[in-house]
Amino acid sequence: MSILRNIPSGGPNISSVPLRADKFGLSQPFLSVEDRHKLALIASLRHFNAGELICNEDDQATFIFNIASGVAKSYSFLPEGKEIIQGFFFANDLLGFMENGRYTNTVKAITPVVAFQFHVSALEALLRTEPDLQLQFLAKTCHELRLAQQHAIALSQQSAQKRLLMLLNLVRLHNEPQAQAARQIHLPMSRADIADYTGLAVETVSRNLHQLQRQGVIHLISPQCIEIADEHIFTAALAQES
Amino acid sequence: MSILRNIPSGGPNISSVPLRADKFGLSQPFLSVEDRHKLALIASLRHFNAGELICNEDDQATFIFNIASGVAKSYSFLPEGKEIIQGFFFANDLLGFMENGRYTNTVKAITPVVAFQFHVSALEALLRTEPDLQLQFLAKTCHELRLAQQHAIALSQQSAQKRLLMLLNLVRLHNEPQAQAARQIHLPMSRADIADYTGLAVETVSRNLHQLQRQGVIHLISPQCIEIADEHIFTAALAQES
DNA sequence: CGTGGAGTTGAACGATGTCAATCTTAGTGG
DNA sequence: CCACTAAGATTGACATCGTTCAACTCCACG
Incomplete structure (x- = not known):
């Protein structure tokens, strides 16, 4: 062949x-x-x-x-x-x-x-x-x-944060093993793509990503690269009650 | 057999x-x-x-x-x-x-x-x-x-009305031919089910169905039975810009 | 150095969630 | 036949969160 x-x-x-x-x-x-x-x-x-x-x-x-x-x-x-x-x-x-x-x-x-x-x-x-x-x-x-x-x-999640966390988790599963080991998530898509996937406005995406950073869940290394601040906090935020 | x-x-x-x-x-x-x-x-x-x-x-x-x-x-x-x-x-x-x-x-x-x-x-x-x-x-x-x-x-629709209209349209396709001919939509599910499908609160479902009635799009015959007021207005509302 | 697209930040409005009360209806039993 | 009950449905008041519009920053590219 x-x-x-x-x-x-x-x-x-x-x-x-x-x-x-x-x-x-x-x-x-x-x-x-x-x-x-x-x-x-x-x-x-x-x-x-x-x-x-x-x-x-x-x-x-x-x-x-x-x-x-x-x-x-x-x-x-x-x-x-x-x-x-x-x-x-x-x-x-x-x-x-x-x-x-x-x-x-x-x-x-x-x-x-x-x-x-x-x-x-x-x-x-x-x-x-x-x-x-x-x-x-x-x-x-x-x-x-x-x-x-x-x-x-x-999409049925009320909070913008949870929608974003679910997207981050989805993308994470498809990252290279070495990136996963370094707790880094490489986003191949733009903020507009994230907005269109999560059903949010681009501004809301940006705001809530930065809010997640302030809360110590993630760390924005660059627009296309996000680091998980703490594995435990990240998964806890995904399954959170509120 | x-x-x-x-x-x-x-x-x-x-x-x-x-x-x-x-x-x-x-x-x-x-x-x-x-x-x-x-x-x-x-x-x-x-x-x-x-x-x-x-x-x-x-x-x-x-x-x-x-x-x-x-x-x-x-x-x-x-x-x-x-x-x-x-x-x-x-x-x-x-x-x-x-x-x-x-x-x-x-x-x-x-x-x-x-x-x-x-x-x-x-x-x-x-x-x-x-x-x-x-x-x-x-x-x-x-x-x-x-x-x-x-x-x-x-679910990615911003407006509650459009989410409801899409559900109504979905259910309508599964209704009996005679019901469709009479422009009637028979809903087998409860308001709570509609809310869980559309990602809305039960109250929002109720409010917007009645608002659609006030706008002349549908007519609430009973909680489980909805009549399409005007076929043309209904389909127009589904595809509306705003 | 200028340009344009992507991303971020700010302020105000509005729609929807929440809580609470009321209404309706079907089913039950007297 | 009627009252009682409980679940479903509706309505009101209010706070909240996200959208929208706008301005601004950042960076890559020419």
Whole structure:
């Protein structure tokens, strides 16, 4: 496979959570070597610059994408002209969800993105012949559903602080291990993106981040880099009563 | 099949939207007779009273359910002890989504509910041997994801009125055709449920419904029954700028 | 050195949450 | 048949928090 030779990651991959509890515990969160190989056979590699559109809502859906590296945002437009960010896509995520053959969201690269692209028809044909692989896609979709529900939970929080803490916690899980060890959260997105995800105004985002700093929960190193002041205080603030 | 003989609906069924555009348009939103028959072979019928628990978050997931009639609500608990309603399930919906073998939501019947129940292991075995049927489940899950995203859109609305209008519109789609023709929306859920779904206080729900009435958008016939005063004004209010 | 975008800060208004009281309704039992 | 009860729904008064509008700072880039 020429594709497999050209990239370091070893081909398409999907991070997920298994539907059923494995007897080995949380095993098989990623595809097997065989499944990745089968996907590689129908994949081609794409590069997107930061800010570049990956797919557009309501457009005819011809490709499904699997991110190899980089971060993208999925968003829709509200009646008022504002936009809401539905979620962020990271490495090993799937994007290009569709209904009636049309994309249900607009997805734009936030950082430079490298992604595998599959023809919808080729992927569908593969999934029909590989039920086990299809189950992995089902599990991934269930996990996306779970993430969307957690987003709804974040949005239903009254306090701006908690909404922000939930976003920080979400982004944190996708940071490099060394960054996590240093209690640092690297935010690939702008304040406007955070505002659109949390349903707040940009000013409220800024104000409350600084308030969290005054309260000793976080430390604003730079606009894109936040340090957790105290692990214990941070998690306590996430689960707080008030 | 004894099950098929005992129920009028003709066995399990799944309402959905196809992933790909069919050459026949919006065809195949429901399962084929053959698929329903295969599901019936591994299904058993369950009855739930109004208010009865169908499945509980974090519990071992042994069954997946398919509603034949009635309405249920899916909810999670917020740190503050409040609860958020993630969505409502109607006839031909699937429920019992899981991760790591455990339910991700608590589901409770709002009205009396009749549902088919499938053993997870039996359903998984069936889906492995029937990739086409599995694709229907994948499409259904994608549609649930879409609904969760629309819920997030509703929650990100600043105005309480718009959140309520989006809920009314959602419920309306599941009403009986004759009710829709009469421009009536029958709400199976309580004001508290509406509040938990929209992220508002019960009082705010009540106040804004009455305000919508004063504005001539709807007419409150009874707490559980709302009439759309004018179709045009209603849809205009949904898409309004302000 | 100037420019523009992103981020921050300030002040005032307004919508919604909260607390509390009242009203309505369905179900119960005398 | 009627009164009682409890849960759901409504209404009022008030405080709070976030939005809005505006000005300002910071930094990268030419």
